C-alpha cells in the first residue's frame with residue numbers, strides 16, 4: 001500500500017502517529033481543511049503557512065466544473081491548488097447522499113482522481129443515513145464493499161486508496177465493515193455517514209458506531225472521521241481512536257458570522273471582546289473585525305487557527321498522558337456531548353485494558369464525573385452509568 005501508518009504514542013484509544021503517503025509524511029492527529037476551489041476563503045498556500053500538511057477537496061467539483069476540469073487534468077491538483085502537501089480527494093458520495101443521484105460511476109471517479117494526481121483516493125461509497133432500516137443498510141453496505149473490492153482491482157493493491165466504513169447506525173455492521181476492510185488490506189479507513197449524527201447531536205450513537213468500526217478494524221489502520229469539523233468534539237473523537245478530521249466548519253461558520261472557540265461557537269455580532277490570542281484576534285478588536293470588508297476571511301482564518309491549535313493541544317495531551325482531562329473539559333461544554341462521553345465511559349473493560357496512564361486518568365475522571373454531572377443528567381433525563 002502506498003499509504004502506511006505508524007503509531008507513536010497512545011492514550012485512551014487515541015494515538016499520535018505518522019501517516020506516510022508516498023514520500024509525504026503527516027503527524028497525526030491532524031486536520032485536513034476542506035478546500036472548495038469556487039470559494040477559497042483561505043488559499044492552500046495560506047493554509048500551508050499555518051502548518052497544514054494535508055487538505056481535502058471534492059473530486060466531483062473538478063469532474064463537473066467547466067472552469068477546473070481541464071486544468072486539473074493537465075496541470076494536476078497540486079499545481080492548480082498551489083499546495084505540495086497531501087491532497088485527499090473525496091468521490092462525491094456525500095453529494096449523492098444529500099442531493100440524490102450523482103452522475104459518475106465508481107470507476108469514473110477512481111480513474112479521474114488518479115488522473116488529477118490525488119494523494120488519497122476515495123471510492124464511490126454509499127453513505128447510509130443512520131435512520132435507514134437494517135435491510136436497506138445491509139444492502140447498501142454490500143454495494144460499498146463491492147466498490148472497495150472493485151477499486152483495488154481497478155487501481156491495483158498498491159494504490160493510495162481510502163476505504164470508507166459504512167453500516168449506518170448498526171454497530172455489528174460497522175464492525176463487520178471494519179473487519180472486512182482490514183482483511184482486504186486497506187490501511188486508511190474513514191468512518192462515513194456520521195455527519196447526520198453530529199448535526200443532530202446524537203453523540204451516544206456516534207460513540208457506538210465509531211467504537212464498533214474500531215473494534216473490527218486492525219489497530220494499525222489510520223482512521224479518519226468524515227465530516228467532523230467542530231473543534232469541541234475533536235478530543236472525544238481522538239479518545240475513541242480517530243486520527244484525522246476534515247473540516248469545512250472554519251469556512252461555513254465564518255460565512256454565518258460565527259466565531260469558533262474550543263467550547264462552542266459565538267456570533268461575532270454579540271462579542272465585545274475576542275477571547276483568543278491568534279494573529280487575527282491580536283491585531284483586531286471585535287468592532288474592527290465586524291466592520292472590516294474582510295470580515296468573513298478574518299473569521300475563517302481565526303476559525304481555522306483555533307481548530308488547528310486544538311489538534312496540536314490534543315497531540316500534546318496524548319504525549320503527556322492527560323487526554324482524559326482534555327476530553328472531560330471539552331465534553332462539559334454541551335450536555336449532549338457529555339452523554340457521548342458517558343457512553344465512552346461505559347466501555348469499562350476495553351478502557352481498563354489500556355495503558356497505565358489512561359487507567360489512572362480513567363479512574364479519576366469517573367470519580368469526578370458522577371457528582372459533577374448530576375445537573376446535566378437530570379436535564380437530559382438520563383441515567384448515570386454504573
Ligand code: GUN
Pocket residue numbers: 090091092093094122125126127128164191192193194195226227
Ligand atoms: N463526507 C462526509 N461523510 C462522508 C461519507 O460517508 N463518505 C464520503 N465519501 N464522504 C463523506
Ligand code: ZN
Pocket residue numbers: 276277278279280281282302305
Ligand atoms: Zn483568534
